[in-house]
Amino acid sequence: MTKKPFSKDILHLENIDEVIDGICEKLREDVYKRFRRYGGVIGISGGIDSSVTLAIATKAFGSDKLLGIMLPETDSSPESEELARELANKFGVKSIVENISGALEGFGCYRRRDEAVASVIPEYNPVTDKMKVVIPEEFVNKNLPPVHYVSVTFKDGTEKKVRLPMKEYLQIVAASNFKQRCRANMLYYHAEALNYAVLGTPNKHEVQQGFFVKYGDGAADVMPIGNLFKTQVYQIARHLGVPEAIINRTPTTDTYSAEQTQEEFFYQMPFDKMDLLWYGWENDYSPEEVAPVMEMTPDEVSKIFKNFARKQKTTDYLRTPPLHDYNIMEGSLV
Amino acid sequence: MKDQIRNFIAETTFNDPSIIKDDTLIFDEGIFDSMGLLGLINFLESEFNVVAEDSDLQEENFGSVERIVAFVLRKQAA
Numbered sequence: 001m002t003k004k005p006f007s008k009d010i011l012h013l014e015n016i017d018e019v020i021d022g023i024c025e026k027l028r029e030d031v032y033k034r035f036r037r038y039g040g041v042i043g044i045s046g047g048i049d050s051s052v053t054l055a056i057a058t059k060a061f062g063s064d065k066l067l068g069i070m071l072p073e074t075d076s077s078p079e080s081e082e083l084a085r086e087l088a089n090k091f092g093v094k095s096i097v098e099n100i101s102g103a104l105e106g107f108g109c110y111r112r113r114d115e116a117v118a119s120v121i122p123e124y125n126p127v128t129d130k131m132k133v134v135i136p137e138e139f140v141n142k143n144l145p146p147v148h149y150v151s152v153t154f155k156d157g158t159e160k161k162v163r164l165p166m167k168e169y170l171q172i173v174a175a176s177n178f179k180q181r182c183r184a185n186m187l188y189y190h191a192e193a194l195n196y197a198v199l200g201t202p203n204k205h206e207v208q209q210g211f212f213v214k215y216g217d218g219a220a221d222v223m224p225i226g227n228l229f230k231t232q233v234y235q236i237a238r239h240l241g242v243p244e245a246i247i248n249r250t251p252t253t254d255t256y257s258a259e260q261t262q263e264e265f266f267y268q269m270p271f272d273k274m275d276l277l278w279y280g281w282e283n284d285y286s287p288e289e290v291a292p293v294m295e296m297t298p299d300e301v302s303k304i305f306k307n308f309a310r311k312q313k314t315t316d317y318l319r320t321p322p323l324h325d326y327n328i329m330e331g332s333l334v
Numbered sequence: 335m336k337d338q339i340r341n342f343i344a345e346t347t348f349n350d351p352s353i354i355k356d357d358t359l360i361f362d363e364g365i366f367d368s369m370g371l372l373g374l375i376n377f378l379e380s381e382f383n384v385v386a387e388d389s390d391l392q393e394e395n396f397g398s399v400e401r402i403v404a405f406v407l408r409k410q411a412a
Contacts, residue, residue, distance in 0.1 A: 136388075143393040144361055145368040163388060166372040306362060314367040 006285045006293050011229050011275055016239050019232075023224050024060035030197075030222050031061070037197040037221070039065030041190045043183055044095065045254060046083030048246060049225060050201040052233050055240040056224050057199055058091045067190055068095035071183040073104055075257045083246050090243055096190075100182040107182070113175035116168040121152050121160055128155040130258035133164070133172060137268055143303050145310060146268070153258050176255055180216025188219070197221040203233050205274065209308070210315020211262070218318060229279065230271040269304075281305045335382070335406065340399050342377050346370060356400040361393070371396065378402070384409040 004010060013019050031037050040057050044050045057066055068088040070081050081097065088095035104110060114126040124131065130153045135146040148169050151161040164172070184198075191198045200220025202212050207226045212218040225233055237247050251262045251271075263270060269277075273294065280290040280301075287301035294301065336356065344351040347365050360366040366374070374396065378384045384406050386395075395405040 142391070144391060144396060145366070145371055147368065147371060147391060164372075166369065166376060169372065310361065310364060310367065313364050 003283065003285070006280055006289045008276065008293055011231055011279055013232055013235055016235060020056060020059065020236060020240070023056055027057065027060040027199075027222060027224055035197050035221055037191075037195055039067075039194065039196045040199040040222075041067045041069055041187050041194070041196050042199045042201065043071055043187050043217075044068040044084040044087060045070075045201075046080040046087065046246060047201075047249070047251060047254070048230075048233055048237055048242070049203050049206075049251075050084075051087050051242045051246045052237050052240070053199055053201045053224055054087060054091060054093060055237070055242055058093060059240070060224075063092040063094075065196075066093045067194065067196065068093045069187060069190060070095060070097045071100055071186060072097065073099065073101045073179060073182075074110065076254055077252070077259070079249075080254055083243070083249065086243050087246060090241070098186045100179070100186060103182045103185075104178055107178045109175050109178035113172050116171035116175070117150055117152065120150060120162045120164060120168050123154075123160075124152050125155075126257070129153060130256075132256040132258040132260040133169075133176075134161070134260070135268060143306060145314070151258065177213045177216055179255060180213035181219075184216050184219035191221075199224060200226070202226055204229055205271075205278065207319065208278070209311045210318045212318065214318045229275040231275045277301065277304050278308060281308045336399060336403050338381065339377075339402050339406075342374070342381075343370070343399070346373050354399060357398050359397050360399070361397060374402070378406060382406050382410065 031040060039061050042050060042054050042057060044054055054066065054068055068084065070084045072081050085095060087093075110126065114124070114131075117126075117131050118124045132151050133148050134151050135148055148164050149161050150164050150168075150172065151159060153159050187198045190196070198220045200217070200223040202217060202223055203225050204227055206212050206217075207223065225236075228236070234247060252260060276294060277290065279285075281304075287298040287305060290296075291298045291301045337351075340351050340354050343349070343354055343360060343366065347370060349365060354360065354365065358365070360370075371391075375386050378386060390405070390409075394401060396402055
């Protein structure tokens, strides 16, 4: 099959109803027939991905076969819960709130994270100051894997940013990941109590670039939008009537106490640009074909392609389920 | 120094040192990732007393064994 010439609208879904119907059909096949579950639970955050997952699932199963669960904690933006509630109401899906702050306190999530932050920024006071982990934008053009920095905004509004040594970086990430894993536990509690499946919400970039927590938000039975680019997720959101306030909201991590966009934390470029570049890379378009469309130089495109390849390779561990093909009995049995 | 650095990279990536040539591009080849880079920064500080500043984090300084050696020597001479 000949490839379409690379263009800015190459990812636009012309046959959007067919695409949605295809996802719905597969969802019913997987959840009802393969897993024999009666419906689905979805963690709803007021973000675009969980909202589109809920909108598609409503079309697939009907609103009475779904439960939307809001899972706020101490650092969550109050706006997340409000928008999630608005979404559930709009689609007629029953929703409940499960606050996981107590569980996180019990695990020592906040204490362990703050201890690591304070070891690099001793003046950090978690009661009054806000923190986040960032990757400086310049790393996207460096041809080096990204290095993370912790940024603290003090109560007087001043900011301090320090590069994280390995030990502290790992401790902050490990502690913060309690959040996604607690949420997964709660989702599976409700799913099992109802004999439902957990409908995961990661999009294609999150899955392929490893922007999820293994056994956290990566824990799910199906991921209906796991093969959709972000601009396609937005296109479906508009088509299915996801509230405008959700569509217009900048995607955030909603993980650290300071506000932080996903672009700032992980992707380092806007979604529309990343969608096209990823598509180009994944489908073997050359940097020379992609560069003029993106108004970039072939060298810039080439560096980003290398970054994509590196990200996909280094996050393979996250996508790999437990390995159990240890055939120790092979050859030893008569 | 060159062998120390090569052995560090090989040990932390579970590779045979022989596959890491002086000019092997350790990030491009997928030998090293973010964790590798952070570990290397720690290693250079503890072994050679060389502190990598934010502005030093460039492919020209960290992309291969020979570039790392040149970077360490430059920093030590400064």
